[in-house]
Amino acid sequence: MxxxxxxxxxxxxxxxxxxxxxxxxxxxxxxxxxxxxxxxxxxxxxxxxxxxxxxxxxxxxxxxxxxxxxxxxxxxxxxxxxxxxxxxxxxxxxxxxxxxxxxxxxxxxxxxxxxxxxxxxxxxxxxxxxxxxxxxxxxxxxxxxxxxxxxxxxxxxxxxxxxxxxxxxxxxxxxxxxxxxxxxxxxxxxxxxxxxxxxxxxxxxxxxxxxxxxxxxxxxxxxxxDENVTTQSLKVSANVIQIRDINQGESIGYSFAYTAKDNIRIAVVDIGYGDGILRTRSKYDCLINGKRYQILAIMMSHMFVEVDSSINPQDEVILYSNDIRIDTFTFKGVGANSEQLSALNHQSLKKEYEYDTKIY
Ligand SMILES: Cc1ncc(COP(=O)(O)O)c(C=O)c1O
CATH class of the missing domain: 3.20.20.10 (Alanine racemase)
Known part of the structure; x- marks a missing residue:
């Protein structure tokens, strides 16, 4: 993973x-x-x-x-x-x-x-x-x-x-x-x-x-x-590596990054700002199994996401795809499109091009 x-x-x-x-x-x-x-x-x-x-x-x-x-x-x-x-x-x-x-x-x-x-x-x-x-x-x-x-x-x-x-x-x-x-x-x-x-x-x-x-x-x-004017071919994805239960009042992440207001279930995900995800992105959500979940904190190589009981270790977590587009976060103030694109760390992320075998 x-x-x-x-x-x-x-x-x-x-x-x-x-x-x-x-x-x-x-x-x-x-x-x-x-x-x-x-x-x-x-x-x-x-x-x-x-x-x-x-x-x-x-x-x-x-x-x-x-x-x-x-x-x-x-x-x-x-x-x-x-x-x-x-x-x-x-x-x-x-x-x-x-x-x-x-x-x-x-x-x-x-x-x-x-x-x-x-x-x-x-x-x-x-x-x-x-x-x-x-x-x-x-x-x-x-x-x-x-x-x-x-x-x-x-x-x-x-x-x-x-x-x-x-x-x-x-x-x-x-x-x-x-x-x-x-x-x-x-x-x-x-x-x-x-x-x-x-x-x-x-x-x-x-x-x-x-x-x-x-x-x-x-x-x-x-x-x-309109969103249809462009289509995003890039997907940035990670994985749930653990699920943990956090009690109300407990803080997670470095230096009280997030303090739980209720008892919550969190997913620990194997991506962070060291992979080039802009830190301002942590105010928003990500996509797991077709549903949006709120990010709670981003660290260098991990992030915490609040999830429900349907989410399990090994599930794919999508930060960006055509269903959760970079430009929508740009317009919310996360950083310019090109800022997020050029920050992505190709040394730490596994880089893959998907080719259509009928053409190539
Ligand atoms: C001189 C010049 N022309 C064209 C462009 C392309 O701009 P955009 O990516 O907004 O289409 C840039 C990008 O910064 C530029 O510096």
Missing amino acids: TAKWTVNQRVFQNNVTSVINNTPVIAVVKNNAYHFGLQFAIKSFQRSGITAFSTTKLEEAVEIRALAPDAMIFLMNPVTEFDVLRANNIHMTLPSLSFYKQYKDDLYDVHLHLEFENLLHRSGFKTFEEIKIVIDENNSRSMLKQARIVGLWTHFGYADEFDIEEYEIEKEQWLKGLGWLRQYYNFKYIHSQNSASYMRDGLLENHTHARIGIALYGCRPYASL
């Missing part, structure tokens, strides 16, 4: 196909494909027709090139290993005018997507006029010394937020600048939208791709979306 991390390939694949719905997509595969495994995710995305991928680490981009020889691979963070970019045909962000000024003589033949800063203020050019300066300067260089400017992009900082106007403001600033710059230059790739923006607005005008992550991995980016 051991706690497990299990992904069903067919469910994963069907979710991807349904989310993209024939829209051209750059699949965000940073952090080892949101912890689903780069190789598994890339292969599944390719089967759903995705031919463009994006990450933040050069090492990951090089790994993707080996898995997807013909794909467009876009590195969202700037690096200065320009030879590696050229050798692997990896496109990179151009994050500022100062970066361009410093490295313009080294950027020859590197594919660049020029980045507009907008309200997130994480990276990017301050204005579209600055972007045009770089385009003009690059055009004025001899062919052999030119960078290959092929893309224009931004990242919205507020697409997951409602009841505030920032998303509309950042979108308007971007679309206005994009409309202006397109008069001067023809970009092959124009992308700005994460899962939330794509689901709110569909593919925006003049865009070639949506650049989405979390929805491809089965989580809804915001609460008002």
Whole structure:
């Protein structure tokens, strides 16, 4: 018996196909494909027709090139290993005018997507006029010394937020600048939208791709979306290892983690925050034999759950599955979808991919 991390390939694949719905997509595969495994995710995305991928680490981009020889691979963070970019045909962000000024003589033949800063203020050019300066300067260089400017992009900082106007403001600033710059230059790739923006607005005008992550991995980016919009292929499960009776007034767990208000029956379960379950998750319930039971305390390798007489040692305890989804706990404040996904400990959880033997 051991706690497990299990992904069903067919469910994963069907979710991807349904989310993209024939829209051209750059699949965000940073952090080892949101912890689903780069190789598994890339292969599944390719089967759903995705031919463009994006990450933040050069090492990951090089790994993707080996898995997807013909794909467009876009590195969202700037690096200065320009030879590696050229050798692997990896496109990179151009994050500022100062970066361009410093490295313009080294950027020859590197594919660049020029980045507009907008309200997130994480990276990017301050204005579209600055972007045009770089385009003009690059055009004025001899062919052999030119960078290959092929893309224009931004990242919205507020697409997951409602009841505030920032998303509309950042979108308007971007679309206005994009409309202006397109008069001067023809970009092959124009992308700005994460899962939330794509689901709110569909593919925006003049865009070639949506650049989405979390929805491809089965989580809804915001609460008002119907559950059917995504399907969670990941199951995180553990086991009841003991049943114990606790008397009213007795405390369980370290430092009085929970004090019983009545005589209760508890299950001791073999999973904890050492396996990457967020501690805030302990305020909510888990699923045993199709019924929800309240978690009482989470420790490093164990948790306590209040159960009834129907629960026995060896019963499976499900922390997450499509019936008890990560996104529902995100919306209750447990932590962002990607926060819980990336916290899961693949060293201590048994990792399994379920493949459909008819296809594989
Ligand atoms: C620049 C950029 N684009 C796209 C995404 C994908 O966002 P999401 O997972 O919300 O779809 C991310 C994720 O953080 C990102 O940093």
